[in-house]
Amino acid sequence: MTLRTRLLLIFTVVVVATVALVEGLVSRTTRNAFERMENQRVDALVTQFRREFARRGEEIVRAVNSIATSDAATTIALSPDPAAHYNEAPALAVAHGLDLLELVAGDGTIISSAEWPARFGYKEEWLAGWKPRGAFLRREELSDGVTLALAAVGETQAGDHTLYIAGGQRLDREFLSTLVLPTGMRVLLYRNLEAHVSAAELIDAQGQVQQAAEFLPLIEEVRKQPRETAQMLGSGTAAETFHALPLMGNASNLLGILLIGSSRAELVELEAFLRYTGVVLAGGGILVGLVLAWWATARVTRPVQALAVSAGKVAAGEWNTTVEVASGDEVGQLARAFNHMTRELAAQRERLVQAERVAAWRELARRLAHELKNPLFPLQITVENMQRAREQYPQEFDEAFREGTATLIAELGNLKQIIGRFSDFAKMPAPHMQKVNLNELAAETMKLFEAQLAQAQITASTELDAALPRTFADPEQMTRVLRNLVLNAIDAMPGGGKLTIRTRASEGGVRLEVSDTGQGLTPEECERLFTPYYTTKTHGTGLGLAIVQSVISDHHGRISVESQPGKGATFRIELPGEA
Amino acid sequence: MLHMYSRWCAVLSIAAAVTAAGATRPRYGGTLRVEVRAAGEAADPPQTGRGMADLADAFTITRWEAGRIAVYSANDNASGGRPYLDTVEIQMARPLREQAIDLELGKADVVELGVNEPRRTAAGRKTWTSAPVRLMALVFGPRVTDERIREALALAVDRAAIHNVLLQRQGEISGALLPQWISGYAFLFPTGVEMNRARSLVAASPASARAFSFGFEDAGLRQIAERVVLNARDAGLTLAVSASGNSDVKLVEIRIGSDEPWRALGGVAAALGLPEPARGDSPEALLAAERGLLTGFRVIPLFHLPESYGVGARVRGGPGITPLGAWRFGDLWVEGSRP
Numbered sequence: 021m022t023l024r025t026r027l028l029l030i031f032t033v034v035v036v037a038t039v040a041l042v043e044g045l046v047s048r049t050t051r052n053a054f055e056r057m058e059n060q061r062v063d064a065l066v067t068q069f070r071r072e073f074a075r076r077g078e079e080i081v082r083a084v085n086s087i088a089t090s091d092a093a094t095t096i097a098l099s100p101d102p103a104a105h106y107n108e109a110p111a112l113a114v115a116h117g118l119d120l121l122e123l124v125a126g127d128g129t130i131i132s133s134a135e136w137p138a139r140f141g142y143k144e145e146w147l148a149g150w151k152p153r154g155a156f157l158r159r160e161e162l163s164d165g166v167t168l169a170l171a172a173v174g175e176t177q178a179g180d181h182t183l184y185i186a187g188g189q190r191l192d193r194e195f196l197s198t199l200v201l202p203t204g205m206r207v208l209l210y211r212n213l214e215a216h217v218s219a220a221e222l223i224d225a226q227g228q229v230q231q232a233a234e235f236l237p238l239i240e241e242v243r244k245q246p247r248e249t250a251q252m253l254g255s256g257t258a259a260e261t262f263h264a265l266p267l268m269g270n271a272s273n274l275l276g277i278l279l280i281g282s283s284r285a286e287l288v289e290l291e292a293f294l295r296y297t298g299v300v301l302a303g304g305g306i307l308v309g310l311v312l313a314w315w316a317t318a319r320v321t322r323p324v325q326a327l328a329v330s331a332g333k334v335a336a337g338e339w340n341t342t343v344e345v346a347s348g349d350e351v352g353q354l355a356r357a358f359n360h361m362t363r364e365l366a367a368q369r370e371r372l373v374q375a376e377r378v379a380a381w382r383e384l385a386r387r388l389a390h391e392l393k394n395p396l397f398p399l400q401i402t403v404e405n406m407q408r409a410r411e412q413y414p415q416e417f418d419e420a421f422r423e424g425t426a427t428l429i430a431e432l433g434n435l436k437q438i439i440g441r442f443s444d445f446a447k448m449p450a451p452h453m454q455k456v457n458l459n460e461l462a463a464e465t466m467k468l469f470e471a472q473l474a475q476a477q478i479t480a481s482t483e484l485d486a487a488l489p490r491t492f493a494d495p496e497q498m499t500r501v502l503r504n505l506v507l508n509a510i511d512a513m514p515g516g517g518k519l520t521i522r523t524r525a526s527e528g529g530v531r532l533e534v535s536d537t538g539q540g541l542t543p544e545e546c547e548r549l550f551t552p553y554y555t556t557k558t559h560g561t562g563l564g565l566a567i568v569q570s571v572i573s574d575h576h577g578r579i580s581v582e583s584q585p586g587k588g589a590t591f592r593i594e595l596p597g598e599a
Numbered sequence: 600m601l602h603m604y605s606r607w608c609a610v611l612s613i614a615a616a617v618t619a620a621g622a623t624r625p626r627y628g629g630t631l632r633v634e635v636r637a638a639g640e641a642a643d644p645p646q647t648g649r650g651m652a653d654l655a656d657a658f659t660i661t662r663w664e665a666g667r668i669a670v671y672s673a674n675d676n677a678s679g680g681r682p683y684l685d686t687v688e689i690q691m692a693r694p695l696r697e698q699a700i701d702l703e704l705g706k707a708d709v710v711e712l713g714v715n716e717p718r719r720t721a722a723g724r725k726t727w728t729s730a731p732v733r734l735m736a737l738v739f740g741p742r743v744t745d746e747r748i749r750e751a752l753a754l755a756v757d758r759a760a761i762h763n764v765l766l767q768r769q770g771e772i773s774g775a776l777l778p779q780w781i782s783g784y785a786f787l788f789p790t791g792v793e794m795n796r797a798r799s800l801v802a803a804s805p806a807s808a809r810a811f812s813f814g815f816e817d818a819g820l821r822q823i824a825e826r827v828v829l830n831a832r833d834a835g836l837t838l839a840v841s842a843s844g845n846s847d848v849k850l851v852e853i854r855i856g857s858d859e860p861w862r863a864l865g866g867v868a869a870a871l872g873l874p875e876p877a878r879g880d881s882p883e884a885l886l887a888a889e890r891g892l893l894t895g896f897r898v899i900p901l902f903h904l905p906e907s908y909g910v911g912a913r914v915r916g917g918p919g920i921t922p923l924g925a926w927r928f929g930d931l932w933v934e935g936s937r938p
Contacts, residue, residue, distance in 0.1 A: 103764040138825035141760045163825065 027321070031313035035305035043298035047291055054287045061202050062263050065280050068199060069207070069265075073170070076189060077155025081172040083116040084187040088174030096123055097176045097183035102131040109134040118187040120160055120169050126182030136163050146270075147173065147184050156270040158188060159213050167192070168211040168276050191276065197225040204283040208262075210239050212274050217243065222279075235262070239277055242266055246274045252284070259284040323351040327358055339366040391438045395431040402427045441563060451494030451574050458491060458498070458532055458595075459484040462521045465502040469510070477516030478509075485524045491595050497571045504564045505534040505591050512538030512589065529577075529597045535590040541583040549581055625916060629933035630686045633709045634698045636817075639691040640666045649854060649906075649924055651689060657682045657929035666692055683916065683932035695819055702909045708933065709919065712907040713819045714766050725910040727917065729924035731770045731778045731903035734853040735820075737827065738871055739897050742847050745808045747800040748836065749896035752848070754797040755834035756827055758790050758901055765822050770904035776867045776889050778903035781860050784886050788893070788900070794833060801835035810837035814846030824850050852904070858923060860885050864892075871898050 087093055092112065096105045102125060109132035113121035121134040128143045150173055158171040171188030189195070196207055208229055211221040217240050219232035229235070238251045246266035253260055260281040267276035326343045333341040342359045345352050402424045409420035466480055473480045502521075509519050517537035524531045541549065545556055550569040555562035572579045576596055583589035635650065644660045645652045651669060656678055658671035671687040690707070698710035702724075712726065737756070739749055758772045771779060774788030801809055813831075815824040827850065828838045838848070853870045857863045864876050864885065876888035892898070906924030910917075913934035921927055 103767070106764040136829075137822060138829045140764050141757070142829075163828070 027317040028310060028313045031309045031316075032306050035309040036302050039298055039302040039305055043294060043301075047294055050290055050294065051287065054284075054290070058261060058282045061205060061282060062280050065199070065201065065205060065207065066263075066265060066278075069278060069280075072195075072198060074155075076170055076195070077172065080118065080155050080170060080188055081174075083118055084172045084174035084185050087112055087116055087121070087187065088176045088183075088185045093123075093176040093183055093185060094178045096131065097178040097181040102129075103140075106132045106140045107137070108132045110137065113187065116187070117189075119190045120167075120171065120186075120188040122184075122186045124184040124186055126184070128184075131183075135160065138163065144184075144186065147186065150175070150184065155188075157191070157267055157275045158269060159275055160188065160190075166211075166213040168209075168213060170195075193223050193225050193227050196223070199225075204286060206260075206281045206283075208235065208279040208281065210235070210277040210279065212239075212243060212276055235279065238262060238264055238279070242277050243274060253281075257285040257288050259288060320351070323347070323355055327355060330358060330362070334362055334365065339369050388442075392435065395434040395438075398431050399428055402431075451497050451571070453492045453494060453575075455490045456493040456495050456498060457488070458493075458523050458530055459486075459488055461495060461498055461502060462523060462532070465499065465506060466521060468503070469506050472510065473519065476510050476513065478513055479516075479518045481518070481520050483520060483522040485522075488523050488525050488530055489597055491530050491597060493575050493595060494571075497574070501568045501571050501593070502534070504568050508564060508591075509534060509536035509538065509589075512536050512540075517588070526594060530595050532593045532595070533590055535588060537588040540585045540587050541581065541589055542585055546581050546583055550579070625683050625930075626932045626934075627681075627683050628685050629683075629935065630688050631684050631709065631914065631928060631931060631933060632688050632690070632707045634690045634693040634701055634707045634711070636693065636695060636698075636711055637691060638666050639669065644669060649856075650926060653926035654687060654928060658684075658687055661686075677929065679929055682929040684928060687928055699909070702911060705911065705913075708911040708914050710909045712909050714769060714823070714904060725912075725914070727906075727908040727910055727920045729906040729920055730780055730922045731905050732855045732922075732924050733770075733904045733906065734773075734776060734778075734855060734867060734900060735823070735902040735904055736776075736851060736853065736871070737848055737899040737901065738851050739848050740846070743808070743811055745804050746895055747804045748808050748811075749899070751797040751800040751804075751834050752827075752831055752836060753896050753899040754793040754800070755830045755836070756899070756901065757792050757830050759792075761823055761826050762902060765826060766902060766904065769907070770902050773900050773903045774893075776871075776892060776898070776900055777860060777863055777885075778855065781855070781858055781863050782882075782885060782889070784882065785903075787886070792830075797834040809835060810839065811847035812841040813838035813848050813850070814841050814844060815850040816852065820850050820852070854924070855903075856923075864889060868892055873898060 092108065096102070096108060099105060105123065109121045109123050112123075113119070113134035119135070122139075122144065123131040123133075124144050124147055125131055128145060128147050130139050130142050130144060133139045152173070152175065155170050155172045158169050160167050160169045160171070168191040169188040170191055171186060174185035174187070176183040176185065191209060191211070196209055199207055201207060206224060208222055208224045211223070213221060217236050219236065220228060222229045222232040222235055222239070234253055238249065238253070241251075242249055242264045246268065248266070249264045251262055251264070253262055260283050263280045263282075265278040265280070266274050267278055269275040323343070323346060330341045330343045339362065341362055343355045345355045345359070406417075406420055406424040409417045409424075413420070462482060462484060466482060469480070506519065506521075513519070513536055518535075519537075520533075520535045522531075522533040522535070524533075541556070550565050551562075555564075569579055572593055572595075578594045580592050581589055582592065637650065639645070639651070642665060644663050646655070651671075654671050657674055658677075659674045660669065661672045662668065662670035668691065669689040671689070673682045673685050675681045693701070693710075695711060695713045698707060699712075701707035702710045709727075737752065743749060762768060762770075762772045771785070772790050773779070773785050774790040775782065775785035777785060779785040813824065813828060815821065824840060828840060831838045851871075853867055855863050856866045860882075861876075861878055868874065868876055873892045876892060877884075879885060879888065893900070906920060908920065910919070914931060915934060916931040917927070919926060919928055919931050
């Protein structure tokens with residue numbers, strides 16, 4: 021990953037993290053504010069409900085007491101024939117704005133019932149031992165079912181006669197419609213009048229609630245444990261938080277559940293807006309960040325990149341490479357130092373080349389002197405012997421001349437051979453590239469040296485990769501390379517050993533290894549092994565491995581050696597593939 | 600013998616009720632304004648039955664607008680002599696409530712009274728009340744096949760409460776088809792509530808048989824019907840009040856057309872769709888015949904009620920009805936007409 025990419029990434033991460041942090045904080049603050057506001061609204065609504073509840077209760081108590089203190093009630097209480105008044109309750113109920121009204125004798129017998137006229141004569145057991153109190157919730161049975169009512173009981177005493185006035189109003193959708201609801205809130209009432217939870221008993225100001233089923237778990241929870249409970253229902257913009265308030269009856273029994281719903285649509289929309297804004301800000305931030313990062317990194321990394329490119333050139337051998345010094349800051353100092361370094365490197369390399377050139381000439385001279393000195397000395401001795409025989413032993417001169425000229429011809433042949441080798445090294449031809457199967461070349465080479473290897477008591481083996489791809493190479497030069505390496509291995513194992521040639525497909529090319537179990541090489545020998553005219557042997561020109569390296573280099577390949585003293589050596593050649 | 604005694608008592612009752620009419624000199628002329636619930640939608644005036652058909656001898660029909668109005672004019676050649684009234688104008692299809700208001704406002708002279716009206720109006724107004732000639736009963740249709748259910752309902756209905764409160768003690772509680780004043784043995788038929796037995800009968804019957812529809816013929820019977828529903832509910836039966844005429848059980852009123860026991864029983868049986876009773880010549884045979892009709896609880900008699908009319912203050916003479924409730928307007932006159 022480049023420095024510029026890293027800087028861009030860091031810049032982007034910083035921007036996104038900052039936006040996410042701000043977004044999270046704003047969302048949390050908003051949510052908290054919304055929750056506070058919702059709680060306030062719910063509290064206000066609960067207070068309003070309780071106030072309305074109390075007001076209605078007072079109205080009912082007033083109405084019931086008004087009936088209880090009326091002449092009509094006294095007349096009914098004193099009447100020797102209560103049956104004559106069985107039809108009084110409906111009119112009284114209408115006159116006093118009550119939905120429910122029962123006139124009950126002191127023994128609990130219903131004289132007249134507004135809500136269920138047919139119930140005259142039945143007993144209202146719950147009125148036995150009645151103690152005056154305010155309004156209360158009551159489950160009221162009607163001819164067509166049951167209803168939840170806010171009720172009150174008044175009492176008329178006329179002498180020994182008692183008349184109870186049990187009146188009330190239904191707690192129904194009309195009651196709910198009197199509540200003033202803030203926007204986004206609604207009130208539902210569950211009338212807990214049946215043994216089991218019933219969706220039909222859930223009403224709002226419009227009547228029976230549609231899709232009441234989703235409220236049933238909350239209702240069931242409050243029914244099991246009558247206490248104030250809150251639960252979120254729905255999802256998305258349709259989500260609502262419902263606060264359930266248990267409404268207890270006269271006997272501390274759960275008769276109703278008030279459900280105050282607060283829509284979360286505003287919060288959801290606000291959060292969505294914040295998310296959207298956050299995404300836009302983050303996107304914009306990333307975009308701006310990218311531009312800024314590009315600009316900043318360009319300022320920072322361009323000189324560094326130029327330095328990197330220049331360093332690469334230096335590594336590739338362009339010793340005179342320099343970079344432009346565009347600033348006086350640290351990067352500028354670095355550039356100046358780099359330029360100074362490359363100048364120094366170029367100068368040192370020039371000096372080294374000159375020194376190496378001198379050393380090479382000296383080595384060449386030494387080698388030439390050494391190689392030529394050996395045949396020259398017998399030549400000189402032979403000529404001197406021939407001169408001596410001519411002067412001192414003329415009768416043996418012919419014999420000496422014949423032997424001398426034979427020696428001279430042999431040594432001159434040696435000289436010619438030495439000069440030919442030097443000439444070969446100097447005139448290495450350009451390779452003729454073609455598709456070559458290295459496995460075949462290796463096998464042929466092994467076969468060529470079979471007799472020589474057997475004579476040297478060397479066990480030869482091949483480990484050739486059958487899936488080895490063909491490679492572009494000059495088959496003659498590669499054969500020469502193999503022969504040189506095999507000869508080297510034979511020379512390294514004068515007492516016999518094991519020679520192995522391996523081929524293997526490698527990443528992007530092929531690999532060829534020639535291993536021996538000879539005396540091995542020291543690290544210093546390994547370093548100098550491919551230097552021309554360097555040899556560890558008592559005979560040879562020291563040009564064999566130099567030629568091998570030259571051929572491999574001409575094939576854009578690489579040669580290396582792995583060895584330790586006493587553990588043999590492995591020469592490894594890596595050549596590029598067919599493509 | 601028994602029924603003769605009862606009839607005498609009823610006549611006495613009517614006489615007592617009309618005492619307030621006063622003894623002024625009869626006057627000729629004037630129109631008696633009568634209002635009835637009956638729609639009278641036939642093309643011609645009725646020739647049989649109670650009500651308008653009773654006017655046939657003393658009056659002659661002079662105007663007939665089916666469902667609205669009928670005007671009868673005095674018949675100078677009537678067998679009992681020309682009636683005092685010139686005309687009798689009858690408004691038809693008038694609800695009881697409207698009739699009561701019209702009587703109160705002086706727009707009507709004679710109106711019908713609902714089952715619970717007489718006592719309420721007795722204090723300040725004349726009423727004509729006949730002997731108990733209307734049978735109120737529950738009649739089961741063919742779909743209620745389980746006799747236990749029918750008996751349970753008969754045992755559950757609290758006749759006394761309905762009689763005391765809704766009927767304001769009008770008429771008589773009865774478990775018989777014929778009223779006591781005709782048969783003399785009506786008291787032998789049980790009328791009490793046996794709720795425990797009713798519940799056990801219901802419990803023994805299949806659940807599917809415990810609910811059925813319940814209808815009534817006249818809106819004035821609604822309160823009684825609702826009480827019956829409540830009593831049935833206590834016994835474990837579910838009666839759904841239905842407006843359609845095709846209900847499983849109906850609350851009906853049957854007018855008894857004769858004071859002769861066998862004819863009366865035959866008429867009631869025919870009206871209720873019961874088989875014609877075998878005739879006999881003794882009270883025991885009559886009792887056995889009536890018991891036979893009530894076997895199986897297809898019909899549950901509840902009450903025998905009188906015909907009751909509210910009468911305006913300007914109506915004199917009378918009484919305008921017979922013990923069987925037939926109209927006798929020939930001896931009536933109205934105040935303000937010519938002497």
